[in-house]
Amino acid sequence: ETGVTQSPTHLIKTRGQQVTLRCSSQSGHNTVSWYQQALGQGPQFIFQYYREEENGRGNFPPRFSGLQFPNYSSELNVNALELDDSALYLCASSLLGRPYGYTFGSGTRLTVV
Amino acid sequence: QQPVQSPQAVILREGEDAVINCSSSKALYSVHWYRQKHGEAPVFLMILLKGGEQKGHEKISASFNEKKQQSSLYLTASQLSYSGTYFCGTRGSQGNLIFGKGTKLSVKP
Numbered sequence: 001e002t003g004v005t006q007s008p009t010h011l012i013k014t015r016g017q018q019v020t021l022r023c024s025s026q027s028g029h030n031t032v033s034w035y036q037q038a039l040g041q042g043p044q045f046i047f048q049y050y051r052e053e054e055n056g057r058g059n060f061p062p063r064f065s066g067l068q069f070p071n072y073s074s075e076l077n078v079n080a081l082e083l084d085d086s087a088l089y090l091c092a093s094s095l096l097g098r099p100y101g102y103t104f105g106s107g108t109r110l111t112v113v
Numbered sequence: 114q115q116p117v118q119s120p121q122a123v124i125l126r127e128g129e130d131a132v133i134n135c136s137s138s139k140a141l142y143s144v145h146w147y148r149q150k151h152g153e154a155p156v157f158l159m160i161l162l163k164g165g166e167q168k169g170h171e172k173i174s175a176s177f178n179e180k181k182q183q184s185s186l187y188l189t190a191s192q193l194s195y196s197g198t199y200f201c202g203t204r205g206s207q208g209n210l211i212f213g214k215g216t217k218l219s220v221k222p
Contacts, residue, residue: 004154033209033210035212040215041214041215042115042200042212042213042214042215043155043200043212044212045205045209045210045211048207048208048209055207055208056205056207056208056209057207058209090154090155092210096208099143099160099162100160101145101147101157101158101159101160102145102147102155102157102202102210103157104147104154104155104156104157105154106153106154107154
């Protein structure tokens with residue numbers, strides 16, 4: 001059973017730039033969720049993808065966008081980076097509608113300077 | 114609506130017990146519990162379902178009180194490896210998980 005892998009592990013970007021983060025889901029899972037975790041806080045829901053469609057979104061602006069591919073891998077794109085976007089970005093895979101836990105990746109630490 | 118966790122932090126000696134609470138202002142149908150060690154991904158511990166049994170493994174167990182809209186995580190005879198931040202998660206209207214702010218547990222020798 002493969003876990004969830006994210007890349008890159010660390011990234012430094014300049015304010016105003018764009019960034020793409022990648023996630024490979026756990027084998028057999030059909031749903032990918034992305035979370036933003038600021039230091040000392042719980043993960044905040046960004047959005048969720050099921051069968052390549054966004055089917056849930058948290059309180060994040062449109063410059064946060066995503067994709068899910070047929071193999072259930074996913075991307076998170078953030079445009080026009082702001083300093084407050086600095087955080088740990090976590091990807092989690094799960095089976096929609098099943099009472100199982102999420103499997104999280106180790107995250108991408110994004111620093112915006 | 115973000116669930117509320119208490120306490121925010123707790124320090125224990127090895128072998129001591131701890132209880133972490135998670136409460137919601139909305140009706141609960143399920144509660145997830147995760148542990149996150151510093152610099153690592155959150156790891157799923159267990160899920161409590163409405164009408165389900167109390168879950169647990171080894172010395173970590175949890176309960177779910179539907180009437181009080183509350184779940185509690187019990188750590189018995191804590192070990193150094195239990196140190197980390199514990200998060201509860203409840204279902205949002207979009208099927209997503211909404212996490213609490215976490216409870217930082219430190220177990221000292």
